[in-house]
Amino acid sequence: MDFALVLDRFLVPVGSDVLLVSDLYKGEFNVLLVMLSGLVSIVCAYIALSAVSRSRKAKRLPAHAAWMALASITMGVGIWTMHFIGMLSFQLPCAVEYDPILTFLSILPSIVASMIALSIVRLRRKTPLPLRLLGGVLMAAGIAAMHYTGMAAMRMDAILYYDGMRVGLSVVVAVVLACLAISFPSFILGNTGAKLLTFFGKYGVGRSTAMAVLSAVGLGLAVTGMHYTAMWAAIFLPSQTHVTGTELWEPSFLALLIMLAVALLATAVVSVVFASKQRMLADELKAEVALRSRVEAAVDEQRARLQAIIDNVVDGIITINASGTIQHWSPAAQALFGYADDEVTGQNVSMLMAEPFLDDDGGALNEFHPRERRQVIGVGREAVGLRKDGSSFPLDLSIGYGEVGGKPFYTGVVRDLTQRKKELAILEEARDRAEKAVKAKSEFLANMSHEIRTPMNGVLGFLGLALDTTDLSDEVRSYLNTAQRSANNLLVIIDDILDFSRLESGRIRLENVSFDLHELVRETVHGLSTLAFDKSLALNTKIDDRVPRNVVGDPMRIRQILINLISNAIKFTHEGSVAVEVTLSTADSEQILFSVADTGIGMSPETLERVLEPFEQADSSTHRLYGGTGLGTTISMQLANLHGGDLWADSVEGQGSTFFFTAMLPKAAHDEPISEPMPLGAAQFRRATSGSAWDIDDQSDEFPDEVTPETAIGADRETLRKMFEELYRALDEDNPDPVELVLDEMSTVLDRKFVNQMRKSVAHFDFGSAREKANLIVADLHLR
Secondary structure (H helix, E strand, O other): OOOOOEEEOOOOEEOHHHOOHHHOEOOEEOHHHHHHHHHHHHHHHHHHHHHHHHHHOOOOHHHHHHHHHHHHHHHHHHHHHHHHHHHHHEEOOOOEEEOHHHHHHOHHHHHHHHHHHHHHHHOOOOOOHHHHHHHHHHHHHHHHHHHHHHHHOEEEOEEEEEEHHHHHHHHHHHHHHHHHHHHHHHHHHOHHHHHHHHHHHOOOOOHHHHHHHHHHHHHHHHHHHHHHHHHOOEEEEEOOOOOOOOOOEOHHHHHHHHHHHHHHHHHHHHHHHHHHHHHHHHHHHHHHHHHHHHHHHHHHHHHHHHHHHHHHOOOEEEEEEOOOEEEEEOHHHHHHHOOOHHHHOOOEHHHHEOOOOOOOOOOOHHHOOHHHHHHHEOOOEEEEEEOOOOOEEEEEEEEEEEEEOOEEEEEEEEEEOHHHHHHHHHHHHHHHHHHHHHHHHHHHHHHHHHHHHHHHHHHHHHHHHHHHOOOOOHHHHHHHHHHHHHHHHHHHHHHHHHHHHHHHHOOOOOOOEEEEHHHHHHHHHHHOHHHHHHOOOEEEEEEOOOOOOEEEEOHHHHHHHHHHHHHHHHHOOOOOEEEEEEEEOOOOOOEEEEEEEEOOOOOOHHHHHHOOOOOOOOOHHHHHHHOOOOOHHHHHHHHHHHOOOOEEEEEEOOOEEEEEEEEEOOEOOOOOOOEOOOOOOHHHHHHHHOOOOOOOOOOOOOOOOOOOHHHOOOOOHHHHHHHHHHHHHHHHOOOHHHHHHHHHHHOOOOOHHHHHHHHHHHHOOOHHHHHHHHHHHHHHOOOO
């Protein structure tokens, strides 16, 4: 046999000519000792892994380090023992002894290699491949160092050489087997390894035990394989020199010493691991007992707390079984019904109720049809309870359903309603009184309106006649104009109060007629243009093209809102402009958005919050300077609400205000007749000018022509005045029959359009709206 590279026992290359192949010793292996070496390796690996498992559970670093050191020493000694048992299994035809110093020094590399391998195995997870490769290389290097150091300790009548190629191959095999051994725990945690653990589990082997055994077998066989691969590289050449010396140990003595040391170490480690497991088990048992004690204490505390809640709750709590037998009776229930606990426990709950608590046949609650049970369970209802003394009382009863051990039970919560019934009766009586007071107030306002309006109409009529006289001095005419303005202001206040009262009581009903919205807005703005002109204000109108022209709604109420907002804007603006804009709230919406912006005095945030409240103005100085009741904006907001919209404002003090309101005004059908908007007459003009310019797009700056008595049909001023006095008296009665009689008579002398509008309001019992329309006609015909 040719050897390309020969190494001496210290792995130093020498020439191949030193070998005489024909004289080489040929050793033989003892199979039993080979098997024993593998078994020792596996057992020591298992003991070391047991110590590693203890280190995982160590809570302190010194304990963890001690367990890892013990595990490394155990496995290192096991590898070392396996090596020398393997050496003993190789029988040469010459005497063999060992140098004790090198022999014991060779144990150090095996311990270091074991430390590396066990540190990676301890991770007990799928370790990264680079870490496993590095660990495999270091472990193989340590075991190889241990092996070749131990071989160098051999003393015999032969010279030890190595085949360099086989040594290199043994190192490669050692690295591969070391990597596989370190990767074995990760393999066990994978899918295939999980199947192996499941297989062992079928035979009663626990998961931890199975993992430890499989890992120990993997590590033990890898170490054994590395040893015998390295033995294959050894070459023994006969020597004429006989080895003698007192410092050398016989193999039998060394084997006995090693086996004794390993047995003692294994016994010690197993004892320590067992004692640790027992102590840990005792600690876990102690902790479990302590935890159970805490849980039981918490349960007892919770039970006591729950019982205290039940005992101290104000409402009575009664628990019954499926047959209606009372099982629990709270102190509150005892106080409510007058029965002691032992008097009702075990009795049927029907003894407490004037109405059947169960079904009419006395059947159990769990026999209810599911639909009937849903009508009772979880729903509060009123019932009548029976006390021990035989008296009855109203109570509120709520029933809950539950199950314990598959057996149903019901919990009833009862509350005495006697005091609540008394309080409710008091509240109902107070409500009735309040409703009567509101009705009395409305009647008083209606009567006051009639009583004040009648003489005021006379005053205004005679003031008008006096002003028609041509021979008045300028001073007298000034006095008469002041009196006329004051009378008009008084009527505006009365109308505002009546509108507010009717809105509060819900007596105002909106009309649903088709009208030209564009024309209504332009006519309203045009009618108020003289007010803006008098204050040198610009008055602008902009109507979005997307806003439908013909819509359905109440034109009179829309006009009223616009007049209120526009006249207020003019009133509180001294220079600049007022702008009216009409758009759609959204592109596909039937809700119209109106805005009135001015450059007037504006409002602070605090004032803006209360300006929409009834009878509110900016402050007392505003009232003194500009007058008014503070109801116009409130009335406008409520009218917007009736139209399905809202009213709000933005304002900056000293820069101006913008009031917005929305109204649902659906587009009118093509075949629906369009109601022409009534012109802005004297009554509405009076409302706009009370208390005290725009350039109208495509409009003239002239005030619209007023309706004259000649526009009436076949009646003079006096006849018309008497007809309207009869109409006012009929409207004050809030009865449509006498109103219809007067309207029938008026239809012969007035335009039927006006009469029909009043008839429509009366048909809806909206006498306030009919009165306002009558006021418009009276003012337009100058009948006051």
